[in-house]
Amino acid sequence: MELNVALTSPFPRSEALVRATRDLDRGRVPAASVEEEFRRGELAVVELERRLGCDALTAGFLRSPDLFRPIAERWEGFAIGSLTRWLSTNTFFRQPVLLAPPGRVPGAFAAGLPPPLREGPGRARILLPGPYTFGQLLDNRSGETDLAVVHRLGRLLGDEVADLRRQGFGSFLFSDPLLVTRSPTGPMAESVVEAYRSIGRAADGGTSIVWTYAADAAPALPLLDRLDVSAVGIDLADTEVDRIPPGPEGRGLGLGVLDPRTTLAEDPAEVVRVVRAAATRRRAGPVWLGPGAPLDLLSAESATRKVEILARARSTLAGGPAR
Amino acid sequence: MSGSLFPTQEIGSLARPRWQTLGTRDGGWDADAQAEFSRWDEAIGFARDLPDARNAVLAGRAAELAPEAVRDLGALFGLRFLETVGLDRVYDGEARRIEMYEYPIRRMTGFRLEGHVRSFDSKYYRKATVVDRVGLEHPLHVEEFDFVRRHAKAEPKLPLTGPYTLADWSYDEYYLARQPGWKGPAARRAAKREFVVDLARRAVRPTVLALVEHGCRTIQFDEPAAGTHPEETDLLVEGFNAATEGIDAEFLMHVCFSDYRALLPGLLEAKRCRQWAWEFANRDGDGADGYEVLRTLREYPGHPSIGLGVLDVHRDPVETPRQVAERIGRAAKYLGDPSRLWVNPDCGLRTRRLEVARAKLEAMVAGTRLARAEFENPRR
Numbered sequence: 001m002e003l004n005v006a007l008t009s010p011f012p013r014s015e016a017l018v019r020a021t022r023d024l025d026r027g028r029v030p031a032a033s034v035e036e037e038f039r040r041g042e043l044a045v046v047e048l049e050r051r052l053g054c055d056a057l058t059a060g061f062l063r064s065p066d067l068f069r070p071i072a073e074r075w076e077g078f079a080i081g082s083l084t085r086w087l088s089t090n091t092f093f094r095q096p097v098l099l100a101p102p103g104r105v106p107g108a109f110a111a112g113l114p115p116p117l118r119e120g121p122g123r124a125r126i127l128l129p130g131p132y133t134f135g136q137l138l139d140n141r142s143g144e145t146d147l148a149v150v151h152r153l154g155r156l157l158g159d160e161v162a163d164l165r166r167q168g169f170g171s172f173l174f175s176d177p178l179l180v181t182r183s184p185t186g187p188m189a190e191s192v193v194e195a196y197r198s199i200g201r202a203a204d205g206g207t208s209i210v211w212t213y214a215a216d217a218a219p220a221l222p223l224l225d226r227l228d229v230s231a232v233g234i235d236l237a238d239t240e241v242d243r244i245p246p247g248p249e250g251r252g253l254g255l256g257v258l259d260p261r262t263t264l265a266e267d268p269a270e271v272v273r274v275v276r277a278a279a280t281r282r283r284a285g286p287v288w289l290g291p292g293a294p295l296d297l298l299s300a301e302s303a304t305r306k307v308e309i310l311a312r313a314r315s316t317l318a319g320g321p322a323r
Numbered sequence: 324m325s326g327s328l329f330p331t332q333e334i335g336s337l338a339r340p341r342w343q344t345l346g347t348r349d350g351g352w353d354a355d356a357q358a359e360f361s362r363w364d365e366a367i368g369f370a371r372d373l374p375d376a377r378n379a380v381l382a383g384r385a386a387e388l389a390p391e392a393v394r395d396l397g398a399l400f401g402l403r404f405l406e407t408v409g410l411d412r413v414y415d416g417e418a419r420r421i422e423m424y425e426y427p428i429r430r431m432t433g434f435r436l437e438g439h440v441r442s443f444d445s446k447y448y449r450k451a452t453v454v455d456r457v458g459l460e461h462p463l464h465v466e467e468f469d470f471v472r473r474h475a476k477a478e479p480k481l482p483l484t485g486p487y488t489l490a491d492w493s494y495d496e497y498y499l500a501r502q503p504g505w506k507g508p509a510a511r512r513a514a515k516r517e518f519v520v521d522l523a524r525r526a527v528r529p530t531v532l533a534l535v536e537h538g539c540r541t542i543q544f545d546e547p548a549a550g551t552h553p554e555e556t557d558l559l560v561e562g563f564n565a566a567t568e569g570i571d572a573e574f575l576m577h578v579c580f581s582d583y584r585a586l587l588p589g590l591l592e593a594k595r596c597r598q599w600a601w602e603f604a605n606r607d608g609d610g611a612d613g614y615e616v617l618r619t620l621r622e623y624p625g626h627p628s629i630g631l632g633v634l635d636v637h638r639d640p641v642e643t644p645r646q647v648a649e650r651i652g653r654a655a656k657y658l659g660d661p662s663r664l665w666v667n668p669d670c671g672l673r674t675r676r677l678e679v680a681r682a683k684l685e686a687m688v689a690g691t692r693l694a695r696a697e698f699e700n701p702r703r
Binding site: 090092093237299 | 437439445448449492499506507548551605637
């Protein structure tokens with residue numbers, strides 16, 4: 001089994017960064033001192049990722065206010081709307097309001113990436129919103145249909161990927177949980193397939209992964225298997241392994257094996273068991289292991305403790321001794 | 324109550340005045356805190372019931388006050404802040420609580436507090452892990468309620484965090500670890516049910532019983548997590564029923580930032596719930612109708628009364644009385660029965676500065692009067 005390990009979402013902010021950003025909010029410290037803290041935090045996450053043997057580095061995406069604003073605040077056509085609950089969690093995002101057909105501003109997204117990623121794009125994993133979740137959760141006042149918006153977002157995200165590829169970035173993860181929580185059907189499903197076709201073309205030899213969580217992925221897998229990506233990620237805390245249908249032989253498989261909704265550490269032996277079972281059922285090619293739901297549902301300390309399981313499971317799966 | 328239609332109430336927390344924050348810390352008061360205290364005391368006369376403490380502050384001897392005396396002043400401040408606006412039901416702005424999750428959890432047994440988790444932007448909260456069977460050494464909120472009861476001029480309504488939300492916002496190690504094998508969806512649900520019911524029976528119910536014994540007649544269960552897992556409405560209801568069954572008091576349930584349709588009809592099984600206090604204003608405006616969801620309730624004629632959120636607690640711009648009146652009118656039209664509406668902010672106003680919160684509440688009371696006049700004396 002070809003095995004890869006990487007983070008799949010923003011990493012939680014450290015207690016020091018929590019203090020710094022709170023102090024900035026309250027006008028107690030200048031932005032420059034918080035910038036230093038962000039930089040320290042990003043380097044610490046990179047260090048952790050290296051220690052875990054991650055095959056791609058995220059630097060934690062600590063500055064992202066939510067999944068959408070890195071795009072919505074940098075592209076054209078958007079305003080930032082009301083506070084909205086993020087899926088079934090006690091965290092919130094500000095709903096993007098699409099006032100006109102969206103337009104990409106070349107270079108703007110890349111300029112907001114964590115500095116350690118910009119300095120070493122070759123090993124970086126870029127976290128992006130999936131076109132379906134993005135299109136469904138924004139407030140569409142653009143005059144375009146929702147179908148057209150998803151289609152257009154796919155094309156623009158594809159352009160973004162192409163641009164990033166030219167800058168040396170090679171790994172892209174699209175967080176698209178609504179593909180399983182509110183699975184599209186009919187013309188919308190076709191629009192999603194088309195959106196990922198744009199992304200797949202742009203990825204051109206790079207790694208593109210669609211990552212799902214927050215609901216049972218099994219019913220959506222026939223659609224997910226049609227998406228033009230290197231791997232389809234499913235969350236094993238929400239998907240019973242024995243319900244996963246077989247997939248196209250050799251297709252990349254992402255497996256969320258850490259559940260950030262609990263601090264209870266997964267049993268590495270159980271992780272190994274379900275990974276083997278899922279990969280066998282799917283007839284999978286390369287397997288990507290990572291946390292399922294976003295890791296920033298945990299505190300930094302708990303997340304750090306929990307991700308250690310990834311390295312232990314990988315070691316066992318690769319034939320090393322069970323620890 | 325102030326009239327037959329549209330009684331008003333608060334929902335929970337207020338921002339803490341700076342003097343209370345400083346006065347309960349080692350560093351103590353500064354000149355700004357002293358000035359803030361004097362300004363509010365002049366405006367709403369909140370400290371007159373505690374003359375010794377008030378005189379100490381006004382005489383520049385605030386540092387002599389023990390933290391508990393400052394907290395008493397804080398509770399009185401919250402109470403008078405809400406009463407002098409003209410609300411029919413009030414509490415103390417949750418002046419003695421850190422916030423709605425950490426405060427009760429710290430007073431229960433079986434939990435370990437973890438670090439901060441981001442809620443949004445640069446707002447964070449702390450979560451705890453349940454590491455042992457939930458327990459409670461002393462009922463919660465009894466002393467704070469006694470204080471409110473002694474000083475309240477309006478009817479008190481005590482808010483407490485419901486068992487479902489306490490479970491949902493906690494990490495589960497103890498109950499989940501009891502489930503064998505891989506912790507997939509079925510194992511997680513079974514563990515959560517056990518957790519919710521234990522919280523209801525072993526922590527919330529003893530609290531409710533003690534409060535009722537101390538004369539508390541109206542208790543609001545805050546269940547903001549309810550809408551996050553509509554498929555678990557049966558667990559929410561099971562927790563509510565286990566905590567309230569056979570207890571003689573008026574129970575409300577506050578839910579916010581949720582798709583209320585998804586909770587129905589399951590929520591109707593919380594038989595002892597007399598009111599659903601919901602957020603609406605946050606989703607109203609810019610072409611969106613936040614109140615339209617109330618039409619759905621016509622399908623459920625036996626539903627409880629509605630606590631109607633008319634103030635957006637996440638934005639500073641102050642609603643106008645006319646805007647509030649229009650929202651009430653619209654909601655009454657959708658609901659089809661104005662007599663079943665109470666009026667309140669969307670949620671606790673702790674997210675806003677006190678001056679903004681005050682202005683919003685004043686607009687709410689004025690707007691409610693307008694609506695009341697329009698309904699009681701309709702133009703022909």
